[in-house]
Amino acid sequence: MLFRWFERRLDPFPAAEPAEPPRSLIAFCLYYTRGAWPYLIFAAVLMAGIAIAEVWLFSFLGNIVDWLSEQNRETFLQAERWKLAGMAFVVIGLLPLLILVNSLLTHQTLMGNYPMRIRWLVHRYLLKQSMAFYQDEFAGRIATKLMQTALAVRECVIKLIDVLNYVLIYFIGTLIAVGSADWRLTLPMLVWLAGYIALMRYFIPIMGRVAERQADARSVMTGRIVDSYTNIQTVKLFSHARRESDYAREGMDGFMRTVYQQMRLVTLVYFSLYLLNGLLLLGVAGLAIWLWIVEAISVGGVAVAVGLVLRLWGMSQWIMWELSALFENIGTVQDGIGSISQPQLVDDRPGARPLKVTSGDIRFDAVRFHYGKSHGVMDHLDLHIRPGEKIGLVGRSGAGKSTLVNLLLRFYDVEGGRILIDGQNISEVRQDSLREHIGMVTQDTSLLHRSVRDNILYGRPDATEDMMRQAARQAKSELFIEELSDASGRRGFDAHVGERGVKLSGGQRQRIAIARVMLKDAPILILDEATSALDSEVEAAIQDSLNELMAGKTVIAIAHRLSTIAAMDRLIVMDQGRIVEDGTHEQLIQQGGLYAQLWARQSGGFLGEQ
Numbered sequence: 293m294l295f296r297w298f299e300r301r302l303d304p305f306p307a308a309e310p311a312e313p314p315r316s317l318i319a320f321c322l323y324y325t326r327g328a329w330p331y332l333i334f335a336a337v338l339m340a341g342i343a344i345a346e347v348w349l350f351s352f353l354g355n356i357v358d359w360l361s362e363q364n365r366e367t368f369l370q371a372e373r374w375k376l377a378g379m380a381f382v383v384i385g386l387l388p389l390l391i392l393v394n395s396l397l398t399h400q401t402l403m404g405n406y407p408m409r410i411r412w413l414v415h416r417y418l419l420k421q422s423m424a425f426y427q428d429e430f431a432g433r434i435a436t437k438l439m440q441t442a443l444a445v446r447e448c449v450i451k452l453i454d455v456l457n458y459v460l461i462y463f464i465g466t467l468i469a470v471g472s473a474d475w476r477l478t479l480p481m482l483v484w485l486a487g488y489i490a491l492m493r494y495f496i497p498i499m500g501r502v503a504e505r506q507a508d509a510r511s512v513m514t515g516r517i518v519d520s521y522t523n524i525q526t527v528k529l530f531s532h533a534r535r536e537s538d539y540a541r542e543g544m545d546g547f548m549r550t551v552y553q554q555m556r557l558v559t560l561v562y563f564s565l566y567l568l569n570g571l572l573l574l575g576v577a578g579l580a581i582w583l584w585i586v587e588a589i590s591v592g593g594v595a596v597a598v599g600l601v602l603r604l605w606g607m608s609q610w611i612m613w614e615l616s617a618l619f620e621n622i623g624t625v626q627d628g629i630g631s632i633s634q635p636q637l638v639d640d641r642p643g644a645r646p647l648k649v650t651s652g653d654i655r656f657d658a659v660r661f662h663y664g665k666s667h668g669v670m671d672h673l674d675l676h677i678r679p680g681e682k683i684g685l686v687g688r689s690g691a692g693k694s695t696l697v698n699l700l701l702r703f704y705d706v707e708g709g710r711i712l713i714d715g716q717n718i719s720e721v722r723q724d725s726l727r728e729h730i731g732m733v734t735q736d737t738s739l740l741h742r743s744v745r746d747n748i749l750y751g752r753p754d755a756t757e758d759m760m761r762q763a764a765r766q767a768k769s770e771l772f773i774e775e776l777s778d779a780s781g782r783r784g785f786d787a788h789v790g791e792r793g794v795k796l797s798g799g800q801r802q803r804i805a806i807a808r809v810m811l812k813d814a815p816i817l818i819l820d821e822a823t824s825a826l827d828s829e830v831e832a833a834i835q836d837s838l839n840e841l842m843a844g845k846t847v848i849a850i851a852h853r854l855s856t857i858a859a860m861d862r863l864i865v866m867d868q869g870r871i872v873e874d875g876t877h878e879q880l881i882q883q884g885g886l887y888a889q890l891w892a893r894q895s896g897g898f899l900g901e902q
Contacts, residue, residue: 317629331397335394335398348465422703432515432517441628444507444624444625462604466600473590473597477597513546645721649714649816683864685697702723706719731751731812745786776789819849819851
């Protein structure tokens with residue numbers, strides 16, 4: 293019950309909508325520490341109390357030594373019993389209580405919840421990044437940076453607070469305790485402090501720079517490995533296991549170079565600090581003995597001085613490693629900031645309204661788009677698709693067909709002109725509401741590594757079991773789904789399909805994707821080579837279902853196999869980002885233009901007798 297109460301103090305999944313995080317280190321850490329400050333401050337106060345109590349115990353130890361050397365054994369307990377009882381209360385009562393509460397705050401409230409808050413907020417922010425963001429990065433690299441950065445922010449904040457606490461409270465308390473015996477005993481400690489600071493100022497920034505390079509090298513290494521696993525079919529198809537091993541080894545070699553640099557620094561730091569601490573012990577112990585010889589301090593003063601120096605010996609090593617870990621984590625955070633703190637290239641405007649589709653009228657009005665370049669791709673494109681009209685997009689590879697569809701889905705924002713759906717500019721509506729009204733079946737069908745049921749219900753999560761199965765039947769997929777099984781013994785609709793649906797054939801993946809879109813039943817439908825992975829028999833069987841799916845919808849179909857779209861209401865022929873022909877199949881054949889050439893090439897290639 294006690295553990296659970298502390299575990300629930302900090303919500304690991306805050307509901308606040310994530311915004312673009314700052315790009316500076318301190319602002320980034322502060323941004324992701326919101327909500328955790330009360331617990332961090334309380335834990336710091338408790339840590340300060342623990343440090344003060346420990347220094348007081350060493351000082352009290354000196355008093356005990358003096359009492360034992362000066363007082364009568366028969367009267368000792370009677371004379372000092374209340375002081376001894378007070379020390380006993382601190383040792384077995386106050387200190388354990390402080391440590392218990394501090395541990396509960398640190399381990400139950402902060403250690404798990406704090407980084408999970410960061411992962412949750414960063415993940416939700418990254419999900420809203422544009423397609424261009426994910427096309428420029430390894431998926432594994434992004435995931436690694438998310439996980440590393442969350443832990444590194446936690447370590448940066450907590451370690452900094454702990455170190456400052458101990459440096460300020462423990463060292464100042466030590467100076468006061470030792471100085472109360474004789475001020476001269478503080479001189480070796482001040483010299484040691486100057487040397488300690490010099491060591492940290494020299495080594496720690498170097499370790500921080502190495503750590504930043506190491507974090508980047510680690511994410512590159514992980515990204516290369518994940519890339520091989522994600523594309524394992526291609527690797528095996530081309531028999532490139534050795535090539536992929538060499539590719540991964542390059543990343544591993546880069547990572548190991550940073551590890552060797554780091555370990556060399558560790559050895560130098562460890563040796564230098566050990567030597568510095570030895571000089572401190574020699575200086576304080578020698579001075580304390582000399583002061584005792586000249587009767588300037590008591591035996592208890594010697595005990596306090598030497599005891600605190602030995603404690604500082606261990607503490608200094610702990611602080612040095614904490615600081616090196618701090619700078620290592622700072623390097624990791626700075627590396628993560630480069631990937632995480634990126635502006636969202638496609639973002640909803642403040643006060644964006646939901647899209648309302650009443651008829652499905654689509655208009656491209658003087659659209660200009662160059663993927664951020666100064667020329668090419670698409671200039672001043674005009675296209676009007678009437679409500680319920682079914683058009684086919686035709687053209688050579690690179691003509692701009694996929695770009696037109698990506699702009700309609702607002703994966704990218706137009707650089708000029710506008711796109712209207714039922715008179716509403718799609719740049720002024722919420723992206724989620726825009727895509728809710730568009731169903732799309734792509735050529736490269738990607739399924740989630742979940743059950744078949746989850747993949748189909750992705751089109752409409754609130755659908756009933758009967759609705760889901762009906763969509764599977766319409767897509768001619770129910771029979772093969774019932775025969776599926778996975779390594780965990782799950783069968784049928786409960787069977788998992790593997791990463792990106794790798795356990796299914798291309799045609800099976802395509803039919804599940806079609807079932808998903810049928811279940812979604814959006815008023816605007818995009819078919820991008822929707823039947824390319826199906827054999828002729830299955831394609832013919834599913835054609836009636838596709839016709840049923842297209843009924844009453846505005847449809848844009850892309851197909852390189854022109855026979856699949858020849859019956860569309862209208863065909864739009866594109867070339868180099870421009871619309872060069874527009875008409876029905878018969879009209880375009882009669883014009884003898886680009887479409888007629890493409891049709892003749894395909895029909896001649898497949899039907900040699902014509």
